[in-house]
Amino acid sequence: MAVEHSSPIIAFAFLIGAVFSALAGYIGMKAGDKSKVRTAHAAKTSLKQALKVSFTRWISNGLGSVRD
Secondary structure, eight states, rough: OOOOOOHHHHHHHHHHHHHHHHHHHHHHHHHHHHHHHHHHHHTTTTHHHHHHHHHHHHHHHHHHTOOO
């Protein structure tokens, strides 16, 4: 049951989209992990410093996501 108007370009575009989506997810997870480690390290000194680092990283990651 083949569709008459399908094209290999559509399949290729779908695969490229899937690759870029996976790449964006991977980069986002790495950035999240890095910010969690920085927050945990700052928490060893004081709660105020940990909150400062946490909110700074959260704001920068959030603005990067919403920018599109």
